Amino acid sequence: MPLVSVEELADLVPDGALVALPPDNSLVPNALVRALIRAGRRALRLLGVPVSGYATDLLIGAGCVAALESSGVTLGEAGVAPRFLAALKRGTLAMTDATCPAIHTMLQAAEKGVPFMPLRGILGSDLLAHRPDWKVINNPFAPGADPIVLLPALAPDVAIFHAMMADDDGNVHVGRRHELATVAHAARRSLVTVERMSPRNLLEDEHLAAGTIAAVYVEAIAIAERGAWPLALLDEYAVDSAHLAEYARLARSDAGFGAYLDRHVFEAARRSFA
Amino acid sequence: MIQPEERMAAALARLILDPAAPPARHVAVGAASPIPAAACWLLRKLGTPIRLSLLHRPRGNPFSAGTRELFDLAGQGRIDLFFLGGGQIDGQANINLIGTGDWPGTAARFPGSFGSAFMYLVTPRTILFREEHSPRVLVPRVDFISAPGLSPPDVFRRGTAQALLTGKAVFRFDAARGRFTLASVHPGETAESVRAATGFAYDAPETVATTADPDPEWLAALRGPVRAEMLETYPEFCRRVWPTA
Structure with missing residues (x-):
């Protein structure tokens, strides 16, 4: 599989695409997210798998996002997601609330190629009233009354994530974050950034194969060193808590967020291309 | 001096x-839950045989498929106890993590429901925990239900709230009656001060007990081995609660 640049990878995400993003502790492709902002991507529909954090807040603040489906939006220890809250208040973001296992289940249905899957729970939650796409039927296998929720298959247009490494065949290693395999299987295409290339085929190594997503699901790969920064990458590097705290502080105001974007998304790229 | 967090961890234990x-x-303990985590570590360090799955720790849980695997495990009934909080909690043990005002939270927006709409119904036991004890949190009726405290008899449900612990008191929940009963008030609080800070109706005995302090053995465990386990994941919490330990 030919390698592309991070900017070229961003070009493969069209305006208006339904884009699946992992949560902050699970291989978020922040270098690619910054490239999407620089490319001026618009009207993205983001899917938090199953929750959303820094990258989602950044994309919303930069005006790239029209809609968000997620089970939770927060910067974790750094507090609330300020640009998400501001966009909700302004009415510029269409929010669809979900619950974590429902998002996993909808992706698992897409992964299996079935139109829906059932899930326990949710009955009695107000989420149901706001999810006309979630249906309740009676369990056809039960002798009596047993209502259960059916969730439609959900196939994202694009899954994006940052893996530890890739090999020449396009297999990518995500370690123990195997839930990313579900997303990659369900999405129509996966675009992946990696820290580095592996000199050997990942699927031919018995130890690495289990934590590897096969090239059959991967459309294109770009190398992005420290591509998850300011978030963590497995045991390779830790979260930059000071940076996230600074983001949380700056992003409280439009001006502060603008200054953050200039410094960390636009100027940083100009420096690296210079 | 016993810290309020130490008392709450002991009460949870x-x-x-x-x-x-x-x-x-x-x-299972979620990411933003240092006090429930401290309670679970306390029991482990005192020799109680419980399996702990700490979702915030890369190696603190048995999952190689993130929370997808947690929810699958819970769906089978293999997680016995979970902790839930709420931006609002009401007297029927409903929790609201969505917001207030019009949907999806035009007055105040909370972070979202996370796994609560599922976990509350499939887990045999839930302990509700919220440090802030005020009329804006403990309301007569939540604006939106992320997860219901009670379900009709035909809805599959393994359990509900056992209790609600706040920074002021412990309440027990009686699912049959759909009502909380005040179990104890923390030192410094009275039956009256708790009543004034609680927006929902609840029952209370004539004489209300005071939440017991952790005994010296528990305190030593909290300040020693429990703190040591928590330091990596909750550095801010440890510095605040155990600054000189």
């Missing part, structure tokens, strides 16, 4: 040990 509640062999 006693609730977990309650022999009248369903057994707690496997307890």
Whole structure:
């Protein structure tokens, strides 16, 4: 599989695409997210798998996002997601609330190629009233009354994530974050950034194969060193808590967020291309 | 001096040990829950045989497929106890993590429901925990239900709230009656001060007990081995609660 640049990878995400993003502790492709902002991507529909954090807040603040489906939006220890809250208040973001296992289940249905899957729970939650796409039927296998929720298959247009490494065949290693395999299987295409290339085929190594997503699901790969920064990458590097705290502080105001974007998304790229 | 967080962790540990509640062999603790995590570590360090799955720690849980695997495990009934909080909690033990005002939270927006709409119904036992004890949190009726405290008899449900612990008091929840009863008030609080800070109606005995302090053995465990386990994941919490330890 030919390698592309991070900017070229961003070009493969069209305006208006339904884009699946992992949560902050699970291989978020922040270098690619910054490239999407620089490319001026618009009207993205983001899917938090199953929750959303820094990258989602950044994309919303930069005006790239029209809609968000997620089970939770927060910067974790750094507090609330300020640009998400501001966009909700302004009415510029269409929010669809979900619950974590429902998002996993909808992706698992897409992964299996079935139109829906059932899930326990949710009955009695107000989420149901706001999810006309979630249906309740009676369990056809039960002798009596047993209502259960059916969730439609959900196939994202694009899954994006940052893996530890890739090999020449396009297999990518995500370690123990195997839930990313579900997303990659369900999405129509996966675009992946990696820290580095592996000199050997990942699927031919018995130890690495289990934590590897096969090239059959991967459309294109770009190398992005420290591509998850300011978030963590497995045991390779830790979260930059000071940076996230600074983001949380700056992003409280439009001006502060603008200054953050200039410094960390636009100027940083100009420096690296210079 | 005993810290309020130490008292709350000990109170949670006693609730977990309650022999009248369903057994707690496997307890899962979410990312933003240092006090529940401290309670679980306390029991482990004192020799209680519970399996702990700490979702915030890369190696603190048995999952190689993130929360997808946690929810699958819980769906099978293999997580015995979970902790839930709420931006609002009402007297029927409904929790609201969505917001207030019009949907989806035009007055105040909370972070979202996370796994609560599922976990509350499939887990045999839930302990509700919220440090802030005020009329804006403990409301007569939540604006939106992320997860219901009660379900009709035909809805599959393994359990509900056992209790609610706040920064002021412990309440027990009686699912049959759909009502909380004040179990104890923390030192410095009275039955009256708790009543004034609580927006929902609840029952209270004539004489209300004071939440017991952790005994010296528990305190030593909290300040020693529990703190050591927590330091990596909750550095801010440890610095605040145990600054000189």
